[in-house]
Amino acid sequence: MTGRRVDDGLDRGQPFQFFLDGEAIVAYPGESIAAALVAHGRNVARRTTRADVPRGYFCGMGVCWDCVMVVNGTPNVRTCRTEAAPNMKVQTQRGVGEAS
Amino acid sequence: MADLPKDTDILVIGAGIAGLCSALYLARAGRTVAVVERGEPWGDASGANAGTLSLQVKRPEVLHITRRAIELWQDFKADFGIDVGFGRPGGLRVATNAREVDMLRHSQAEQRTLGIEVEWLDGNRLRDTAPWLGPTVLAATWCDWDSYSSPLQAGRALIDGARRDGVAVIGGAAVTAIAKETKGYRVTTALGVIACNTLVIAAGAWSGEVAAILGVTLPVSADVNMLSVTEPAPHLIDKVVTHIGGILSLKQYPNGTCLIGGGWQGQGGLASGRKEIDHEQLMHNFRVAIGVVPALANLRLVRSWSGFEGVAADALPLFGPLPGRPAAYVNACARGGYSQGPALGLLMAELISAGRTSLPMERFYPARFAS
Amino acid sequence: MIDTDLAIIGAGAAGLAAATEAVEHGLTVTIADDNPRAGGQYFRQPPLPFRRNGQSWFDKEATRANALFDVLGHPKVTHIPDAVVWNLPEPNVLAVAAGDRSTRVRAGAIVVATGAHDRPVPFPGWTLPGVITAGGAQNLLKGNRMVPGRRIVVAGNGPLLFVVGASLVRAGVDVAAIVEAAPVNARLTAALPGLLAAPKLLRQAIDYRWTLLRAGVPVRTGMTAVAAHGEENVNAVSIAPIDGEGRIDRNRIERVDCDALVVGFGLTPSVELMRLIGCDLDFHPARGGWLPRRSTGFETSVPGVFAAGDGAAIGGVEIALLEGRLAALEAAVRLGRARDASVRRAALTHKLARIDRFRRAIERLFAAPCHYLDLLADDTVVCRCEEVTAGELKMRGREAWTSMVQLKSTTRLAMGRCQGRNCMATLASLVAQSMGEPIAKLAYPRTRPPARPIALGDLLHEPIAPPELPADPHLPRGQKVT
Numbered sequence: 001m002t003g004r005r006v007d008d009g010l011d012r013g014q015p016f017q018f019f020l021d022g023e024a025i026v027a028y029p030g031e032s033i034a035a036a037l038v039a040h041g042r043n044v045a046r047r048t049t050r051a052d053v054p055r056g057y058f059c060g061m062g063v064c065w066d067c068v069m070v071v072n073g074t075p076n077v078r079t080c081r082t083e084a085a086p087n088m089k090v091q092t093q094r095g096v097g098e099a100s
Numbered sequence: 101m102a103d104l105p106k107d108t109d110i111l112v113i114g115a116g117i118a119g120l121c122s123a124l125y126l127a128r129a130g131r132t133v134a135v136v137e138r139g140e141p142w143g144d145a146s147g148a149n150a151g152t153l154s155l156q157v158k159r160p161e162v163l164h165i166t167r168r169a170i171e172l173w174q175d176f177k178a179d180f181g182i183d184v185g186f187g188r189p190g191g192l193r194v195a196t197n198a199r200e201v202d203m204l205r206h207s208q209a210e211q212r213t214l215g216i217e218v219e220w221l222d223g224n225r226l227r228d229t230a231p232w233l234g235p236t237v238l239a240a241t242w243c244d245w246d247s248y249s250s251p252l253q254a255g256r257a258l259i260d261g262a263r264r265d266g267v268a269v270i271g272g273a274a275v276t277a278i279a280k281e282t283k284g285y286r287v288t289t290a291l292g293v294i295a296c297n298t299l300v301i302a303a304g305a306w307s308g309e310v311a312a313i314l315g316v317t318l319p320v321s322a323d324v325n326m327l328s329v330t331e332p333a334p335h336l337i338d339k340v341v342t343h344i345g346g347i348l349s350l351k352q353y354p355n356g357t358c359l360i361g362g363g364w365q366g367q368g369g370l371a372s373g374r375k376e377i378d379h380e381q382l383m384h385n386f387r388v389a390i391g392v393v394p395a396l397a398n399l400r401l402v403r404s405w406s407g408f409e410g411v412a413a414d415a416l417p418l419f420g421p422l423p424g425r426p427a428a429y430v431n432a433c434a435r436g437g438y439s440q441g442p443a444l445g446l447l448m449a450e451l452i453s454a455g456r457t458s459l460p461m462e463r464f465y466p467a468r469f470a471s
Numbered sequence: 472m473i474d475t476d477l478a479i480i481g482a483g484a485a486g487l488a489a490a491t492e493a494v495e496h497g498l499t500v501t502i503a504d505d506n507p508r509a510g511g512q513y514f515r516q517p518p519l520p521f522r523r524n525g526q527s528w529f530d531k532e533a534t535r536a537n538a539l540f541d542v543l544g545h546p547k548v549t550h551i552p553d554a555v556v557w558n559l560p561e562p563n564v565l566a567v568a569a570g571d572r573s574t575r576v577r578a579g580a581i582v583v584a585t586g587a588h589d590r591p592v593p594f595p596g597w598t599l600p601g602v603i604t605a606g607g608a609q610n611l612l613k614g615n616r617m618v619p620g621r622r623i624v625v626a627g628n629g630p631l632l633f634v635v636g637a638s639l640v641r642a643g644v645d646v647a648a649i650v651e652a653a654p655v656n657a658r659l660t661a662a663l664p665g666l667l668a669a670p671k672l673l674r675q676a677i678d679y680r681w682t683l684l685r686a687g688v689p690v691r692t693g694m695t696a697v698a699a700h701g702e703e704n705v706n707a708v709s710i711a712p713i714d715g716e717g718r719i720d721r722n723r724i725e726r727v728d729c730d731a732l733v734v735g736f737g738l739t740p741s742v743e744l745m746r747l748i749g750c751d752l753d754f755h756p757a758r759g760g761w762l763p764r765r766s767t768g769f770e771t772s773v774p775g776v777f778a779a780g781d782g783a784a785i786g787g788v789e790i791a792l793l794e795g796r797l798a799a800l801e802a803a804v805r806l807g808r809a810r811d812a813s814v815r816r817a818a819l820t821h822k823l824a825r826i827d828r829f830r831r832a833i834e835r836l837f838a839a840p841c842h843y844l845d846l847l848a849d850d851t852v853v854c855r856c857e858e859v860t861a862g863e864l865k866m867r868g869r870e871a872w873t874s875m876v877q878l879k880s881t882t883r884l885a886m887g888r889c890q891g892r893n894c895m896a897t898l899a900s901l902v903a904q905s906m907g908e909p910i911a912k913l914a915y916p917r918t919r920p921p922a923r924p925i926a927l928g929d930l931l932h933e934p935i936a937p938p939e940l941p942a943d944p945h946l947p948r949g950q951k952v953t
Contacts, residue, residue: 002730003611003619006642010528010616013520030518035615043600043704049332049355050858054703056600057619058855060607061512062505063588065888065924066598066855074398075334080610083518096356097334140877147880159945256881321947331888331924346944363941365948377920379560379575384938386930397928401557402888405919411947435945 003038018088021100025090033079033090034060034067045069045079046093047100070099104270104291108134110452111287111296113275113310115141117438118431119302120258120269121445124180127265129453134296135267136289138274138306142255145304146438148407150327150361151185151251152349153439156193156211156218156243157342161416162434163216164459165443170245172442182261184254187354191246191340192221192229194348194392196236204344208241218243232337234394246340248351251438278313284427298452299428305370305410307418307432311466314425319413319469320433324366324375326382326406330399332356337393348388350396358399360389366406375406411435413469419444420451420465430466473549475501477802478565478578480556480744483511484788485780486584487539488795489802494545496803496810501576502543503551503567505923509540511586512606513788515613530613557921559748562773568925571932580775580802583745584795585782587738587759591893592627593853593861594846596699596708597734605631605735608639618642620731624708626650626696627735628839630676630787635733637679640686647729649683650710652736653839654693665832668825672789697724697846699732708732717840736843738785739896746918748773754911757834759785760896761915768801769794777802786830793823844900854894856887864898868905875902876916885916888924 005012005028012028019025020042027036034045034057044054045067058066062081071077072089075097079090091099110126112119115137123133137143153173158166176182195204208218221229222239229242259269270291277288284297303310308320333356341350348362364385368374382404390397410433412418417434431448434440447457477493479486482504493500502509508516514536521528529536543550554569565576589604596602603611603619605627611617612635622645625636636649666673683690691710697719698709711724739759742752751764751772763771763778770777779798780791797819803809847853849862859882867881875898878884884898885891895916903910941948 002621003617004621006612006616006618008616008642009523011522012518012616013522028518029520031615035611035617038611038619039615039617045600048858051852053598054600055598055855056704057603058598058607059588059604060610060614061588063889063892064855076331076400080607096332140874142880143876252880252883321949323948329886330927345940347940363944363948377558377560379558379564379566380935381938383930383933383935386927390927390931397926397931399927400888400924401921401927401930402890402924403886403919404921405917413947415945415947 002041005039016086018084018086018090020090021092027084031084033069033071033082033084033088035080036084037079044092047095049095069093070097104136104273104289104294105134105268107295108132108268109296110298110300111136111285111294112300112302114301114303114306114432115259115269115271116144116146116302116304117441118304118434118444119300120262121441122300122302122431122448123267124258124262124265125446125449126452127262127267129449131453133267134294135262135269136273136275136287136294137269137271139271141259141269141271143271145407145409147251147255148327148405149251149325149409149438150349150359151248151254151438152340152342152351152361153247153249154191154193154243154340154342154349155216155245156191156241157346158436159415160210160214161463162440163211163214165440167216167245168459169440169443170247172446173247173249176442180261182257184257185250185353186247188247189339190242190244191342192240192242193342193344194233194237194240195344196238196391200344201239204239204241207344230339232393232395234391236391246342248340248353250353275310275313297427300431300448300452301422301429302431304432304437305408307410307430311422311430314422314428316422316425317469318418318430318466320410320418321413322370322408322410323363324368324406325361325409326364326366326377326385326404328360328382328385328404329402330358330360330396331402333358333399336395341392343388343392348392350389350393358396360385362388368406370408375408377404377406417444417464418466419448419461420467423467423470473501473574473576475499475549475576476579476806476808477582477799478503478576479582479584480565481511481584481586481782482506482509482550482552483584483586483780483791484513484539485782485791485795486511486582487542488792489582489584489779489799490548491539491542492796492799493803494542494547496800496808497547498803498806498808499547501549501551501578503554503556503565503576505553505555507553509543509550509552510536512609514539515610517614517616521616555921555923555925556744557923557925559744562748563775568921568929570929573929573932575933579806580777582795582798582802583776583778583782584780585741585744587740587781587785588892589735590737590739590759591896592734592736592843592846593851593897594696594698595848595851596701596705598852598855599699599701599705600703601701601705601730602699602732602734605635605733608635608733612638612642618644619733620729621645622647622729623731623733624648624650624696624727624729625733625735626708626710627737628652628841629735629737629837630833631735631738633676633679633683635735636688637682640682640688646683646686646688647727648710649688649690650694650696651690651692652695652713652841653837655836656692658836662832662836665828665835668828668832669789672826672829695719695841696732696734697721705729705732713839713841717842719842719845738781740782740785742782743890743918743922745771745776745778747920747922748776750776755784757838768804769798770801775805789826790823790830793819793826797823844904853897854882854884854887856889857883859884859894864901868901875899875913878902879916890923
């Protein structure tokens with residue numbers, strides 16, 4: 001999945017950056033973490049407990065809990081429902097909540 | 101699913117922990133056993149309890165039964181190939197005010213006289229042992245016997261294990277009539293009639309109803325215990341946590357979920373069959389839990405439910421021969437009967453097979469209520 | 472404890488319409504919603520800072536949406552955003568978890584307008600990153616003005632596929648295919664009279680179809696996705712035809728490359744709260760599955776509890792808007808506060824009947840019997856939370872297919888954070904199939920609170936009297952009145 005922002009002249013406000021496993025990601029105010037990551041082509045939110053397989057943004061409305069990540073040290077944060085913020089530290093989650 | 105056999109040597113009524121353990125050890129003793137259950141096997145109290153196997157929270161009268169039971173829980177895998185999700189991290193029984201600290205001291209002293217040693221922890225030693233405890237916890241006793249099993253896993257494993265040993269476990273077979281025959285009993289169930297030589301009532305909270313069919317009154321009431329489970333979370337609580345006031349049980353399973361109980365009462369009862377959450381009692385349960393382990397506040401609640409727990413009027417096990425009814429026994433309502441289950445099952449097998457038990461059990465005979 | 476005449480659960484189309492109607496009858500309204508901003512899925516608001524030509528940006532529905540949002544500023548309306556109604560401890564009381572704003576709401580009547588989520592259909596690869604639901608795609612588009620990929624396949628069943636496909640095309644995406652299970656093209660002529668009942672909606676539909684046509688998007692009808700491929704992300708999807716009996720023809724599998732797969736097999740209403748308080752439910756697959764049984768006045772079997780919109784039966788936004796109004800009107804009648812009830816009822820019911828004709832035509836157009844269970848391989852995950860596979864279910868099922876409850880407790884299916892939303896429907900189908908029973912006859916496992924996961928810390932804030940503690944914890948704690 002190589003998502004992107006729709007480029008149709010929309011003024012999204014002042015961009016800022018946050019970090020995915022140390023990598024800088026650009027986001028705009030009000031965007032969810034998951035959306036900003038999708039727009040950056042980073043689709044793996046976590047790896048599962050039993051099978052150790054990747055999962056990412058799925059339902060987009062807070063129902064499925066597949067997009068949970070470690071955000072500023074807090075595990076199991078639904079990134080589809082959490083706005084990105086400047087300098088936020090987002091980490092791919094392993095299993096029940098370890099950061100990878 | 102197995103069909104109801106026409107006859108069996110021993111018929112156990114109730115496929116919870118007491119019934120299945122009785123059946124398992126009786127089958128091991130070479131007896132032919134069938135277990136009939138009104139609903140789903142493991143569908144009531146045994147499947148809806150906290151899975152706590154704590155020694156130090158038990159009344160003095162049942163300490164030795166419980167210790168034996170924890171040994172048996174631990175050995176299920178080796179003895180029967182039954183994986184009940186057992187863990188023995190040891191447990192902390194906490195006190196959160198001066199009165200509770202006194203109660204805890206008293207309990208520790210009492211347990212010592214019975215040969216059960218628990219260790220006193222407070223101050224830095226307590227914090228070093230359990231840095232996740234909140235500041236409201238003033239002291240705790242440490243008991244290395246305290247364990248847990250997973251009620252979900254244990255149910256499946258015990259039913260499978262019993263069936264492997266030739267026990268017929270049959271759900272949806274509520275008992276509606278029991279007739280005394282020359283030898284044994286003829287029991288009518290929702291699925292048909294089954295004859296047996298010996299009858300064991302292990303119907304938990306419903307044991308009073310079943311005994312009443314035989315004309316025997318057992319003083320049984322039902323608590324409606326609430327339980328809650330959290331989302332799976334990283335390693336947080338590495339001990340079984342209980343409370344001297346009997347208002348909290350807490351543990352984190354290897355899958356990361358935390359199970360929160362403490363005997364807080366839901367709404368409903370046996371007569372109506374309702375078992376509902378009580379909003380304010382549930383709030384209290386969580387507030388106590390978060391007071392003891394503040395980090396719980398960050399975890400999400402996934403499910404709360406309630407289950408019936410049958411309790412005898414004196415909150416001691418109903419164990420032994422049913423008075424005036426030959427070849428009929430009771431094994432039920434042991435108050436925290438889940439943790440004592442394997443020992444009470446083994447002792448019931450001993451009583452039926454050999455007429456005596458390896459621990460003194462007479463004080464728990466239902467005859468104590470005959471007046 | 473908040474006291475209110477009407478409590479509304481959900482601030483989407485139905486909930487906002489209900490609030491608008493309620494204040495016109497002078498009712499006080501408390502409306503709780505689990506999103507930070509009102510609008511639900513259809514009227515989802517984009518981030519506040521988004522601007523176009525200096526104006527705050529919204530999509531083409533801005534006018535209608537803003538008119539609906541106006542009610543939240545009404546003096547008789549209390550809006551509790553970011554709030555999960557996690558239980559109905561009594562049929563007229565809402566337990567609301569909202570951080571330190573957590574509270575209970577006691578209401579004269581309740582309108583449940585909880586909306587819907589995508590109906591889950593598991594198939595090999597459906598858990599891969601890059602496979603997202605139609606709802607998820609819409610939320611990226613509406614809520615963030617983003618698209619999930621460059622080359623996208625949209626697969627499943629139902630009108631939403633065409634909406635999503637057209638929206639993606641307009642956003643500049645290469646839509647590699649729309650894969651629609653129903654043979655819609657062959658049915659168009661028959662559907663036309665019903666569709667003409669709502670000309671505006673028909674025009675909209677034609678517009679979507681025209682957008683796809685003009686962009687040259689292949690619309691593959693009578694087919695389904697059978698597998699998504701990839702390691703860390705989807706890179707292709709296999710599709711296959713469905714025959715007249717709903718069987719998947721695996722001899723004619725085609726592979727389509729893509730970097731995102733949007734799946735939508737229709738929606739299913741969020742009925743958890745209604746299950747919790749014991750509303751009678753009926754099984755209507757065409758309307759999304761289990762639905763609350765409602766009177767002609769939109770009241771559930773629990774008196775004073777009304778249900779409206781996609782949370783009660785899938786019907787789309789226009790029906791939700793009308794049902795929301797009607798449910799609030801009937802609630803006002805029940806409270807003895809309604810004004811001009813019969814005139815209003817007649818006008819709203821008339822409009823609803825018209826749109827309902829359109830809805831029924833759409834339903835017939837997209838009716839698509841398909842043996843989705845045949846998609847399951849042994850290693851296909853059914854329960855995404857606990858990673859329970861179809862193979863495990865079949866293995867346990869050999870011993871006891873008799874009960875959903877039993878299979879659930881032996882496999883841990885449905886015990887995770889999504890609380891069964893992505894797996895219970897599949898379990899029900901599997902059990903029904905092996906038992907040879909209709910789904911409607913199965914004993915559905917009891918729903919337990921919370922209706923959605925909530926932080927335990929949220930529950931510290933509500934003021935309650937201190938508890939009575941047991942004098943002797945071992946003794947029976949006493950039976951409550953039954």
